[in-house]
Amino acid sequence: EKSPPELYLIGISYFLEGKFAQSAQAFERVLPTSSVRPKALLRAADAYYNLGNQAKAREFYLEVLRTFPNSQEAKQAAINLLQIGRIASESDMEKPLREYLSKADSKDPLQQELRYQLASIYLEQGREKEAERELLALLETPLKYRAILKLAQIEKDLNRRLVLYYTVYKESPIAKEREEARSSLIDIYSSIGDRDSLTSLLLEGNQADKSKALLMFISSGDIKRARTIAQELITARYRDSQFELALLELYQRTKERQFIDYLKSSPDRSIRAKALYLSALENIKVGKRSQALEELVEISLGFKGEEVYNQAIIEGAKILISMGSRKDASCLLERFDASSAKKEELQSQESLKKGLPRCERY
Numbered sequence: 415e416k417s418p419p420e421l422y423l424i425g426i427s428y429f430l431e432g433k434f435a436q437s438a439q440a441f442e443r444v445l446p447t448s449s450v451r452p453k454a455l456l457r458a459a460d461a462y463y464n465l466g467n468q469a470k471a472r473e474f475y476l477e478v479l480r481t482f483p484n485s486q487e488a489k490q491a492a493i494n495l496l497q498i499g500r501i502a503s504e505s506d507m508e509k510p511l512r513e514y515l516s517k518a519d520s521k522d523p524l525q526q527e528l529r530y531q532l533a534s535i536y537l538e539q540g541r542e543k544e545a546e547r548e549l550l551a552l553l554e555t556p557l558k559y560r561a562i563l564k565l566a567q568i569e570k571d572l573n574r575r576l577v578l579y580y581t582v583y584k585e586s587p588i589a590k591e592r593e594e595a596r597s598s599l600i601d602i603y604s605s606i607g608d609r610d611s612l613t614s615l616l617l618e619g620n621q622a623d624k625s626k627a628l629l630m631f632i633s634s635g636d637i638k639r640a641r642t643i644a645q646e647l648i649t650a651r652y653r654d655s656q657f658e659l660a661l662l663e664l665y666q667r668t669k670e671r672q673f674i675d676y677l678k679s680s681p682d683r684s685i686r687a688k689a690l691y692l693s694a695l696e697n698i699k700v701g702k703r704s705q706a707l708e709e710l711v712e713i714s715l716g717f718k719g720e721e722v723y724n725q726a727i728i729e730g731a732k733i734l735i736s737m738g739s740r741k742d743a744s745c746l747l748e749r750f751d752a753s754s755a756k757k758e759e760l761q762s763q764e765s766l767k768k769g770l771p772r773c774e775r776y
Contacts, residue, residue: 416443418444418445418448418449418450418451418454419448419450420441421441421443421444421454422440422441422444422450422453422454424459425437425438425439425440425441425454425458425461426457427672428440428459429457429526434461434462434464436661437458437461437462438458438461438462438465438580440460441454441455441457441461442454442458442676446481447691451481451482452481452482452485452487452488453477453487455474455478455481455482455487456474456475456478456487456491458474459471459472459473459474459475459478459491459494460494461769462474463498468498468552468615469563469721471494472495472498473498475491475492475494475495475498475547476491476495478491478761479491479492479495479514483514484545488514489524490616492514492524492528493524507735511541512532514528515528515529515532517558523556526552526555526557527557528541528550528558529548529551530548530549530552530557530560530561530564532548533546533548533549533552533561533564534564536548537564537567537568542568544635545724546565546568546569548746549561549562549564549565549568550760551683559582559585559586559588559591560591562578562581562582563578563579563591564583565578565595566578566579566582566595566598569753572602572606575602576599576602579595579596579598579599580599581595581603582594582595583595583596583599596615596618596619597605597691598614599611600612600615600616601656603615609630609634609728612630613627613630613631616630617643621647621650621652621654622654624643624646624647625643625647625652625654625656625657625660626656627643628640628643628644628647628657628664628765631643632663632664632667637667637668639662640664641664641668641670644660644661644664644673645672648672648673648676652678653681655682655685658677658680658682658685659685660679661673661674661676662674662685662688662689662692665677665692668750669696670698670724671693674689674692674693674696675689675693676689676691677689678690678693678709683717683720684720686717687713687717687720687721687722687723687726688722689723690709690710690712690713690717690722690726690745691709691710691722691725691726692709692715693706693709694706694707694709694713694726694729695729697709703733703736703737706729706733707730707733707734709726710726710727710729710730710733711730711746713726713727713753714726714727714730714746714749718749718751719751719754723751723754724750724751724754724755724756724759724763725746725759727746727749727750727763728747728750728759728762728763728766730743730746731743731746731747731766732766734746738772740771741770741773741774743766743770744770744771744772744773746748747763747766747767747770747773750763
């Protein structure tokens with residue numbers, strides 16, 4: 415029978431050769447009373463981890479924590495458990511974690527991380543008081559803002575919860591934490607209908623958030639602020655379907671050409687067709703028939719099936735007739751899609767066709 419040190423060395427030998435199953439067997443045979451038992455348990459866990467058996471690895475790491483909480487191996491086992499990433503969902507982690515934390519250095523980053531994980535376990539179990547106790551102990555550590563985010567989830571008073579989220583949003587040096595706090599603030603203000611606070615947060619965000627603020631200003635009738643945001647996003651060449659739909663609405667409210675001019679190059683086929691059609695109508699109104707005709711013909715050539723397709727053909731035919739190009743008007747009307755036409759569009763097409771010569775293509 416091999417001695418414990420011999421079994422440990424045999425296990426190490428197998429481990430270095432990549433024979434993890436034999437390695438684990440050797441480590442497990444080390445007697446519980448041996449001084450090398452903590453190291454053997456730790457290496458057995460490592461072997462099982464390398465075999466892809468995380469459940470078994472976790473079992474041995476936990477045994478190190480429970481049986482030898484004061485050892486260096488316990489610290490390494492805790493680190494490895496964190497790497498496995500299963501701590502927060504396992505209720506049987508609580509006791510070994512508490513025992514380890516009671517003896518560990520409070521300034522140790524690992525101890526702080528484990529305390530945070532223990533608080534997460536308590537929260538999953540609905541034990542908010544215990545979770546709060548652990549989180550409050552982290553307020554003087556580098557995990558301060560992560561702890562405050564958790565405390566905000568527990569906080570029942572709305573105003574205090576808002577203060578906690580704002581603290582993280584304004585003070586945390588970590589972008590991910592600030593964004594999480596900001597997202598929570600947006601959710602709260604949306605749920606309680608605080609439009610002013612919500613729009614202020616959105617305006618401090620990225621372009622997508624500013625686009626949402628734009629929609630809110632339009633719906634509330636604050637066209638001046640909506641126009642300012644729209645111009646900023648247009649200058650930045652921002653593209654998003656919701657933003658472009660908002661620009662269509664803003665054009666209807668203001669009749670400012672800059673909005674439809676920007677939308678004429680939209681990657682969204684439907685929005686681009688509408689922008690071309692609105693631009694053509696605007697050009698007709700100011701007497702720019704040639705520019706209007708170009709836009710209407712572009713719709714007839716590339717946007718069949720869109721809402722404005724038939725109406726663009728009708729308007730284009732009217733321009734051609736007014737310019738004396740009756741044969742061209744007849745050819746343009748042949749592109750009319752009767753299968754998708756509205757009743758009034760069919761009537762307009764029939765009326766325009768009367769008296770026109772036949773279309774002759776060369």
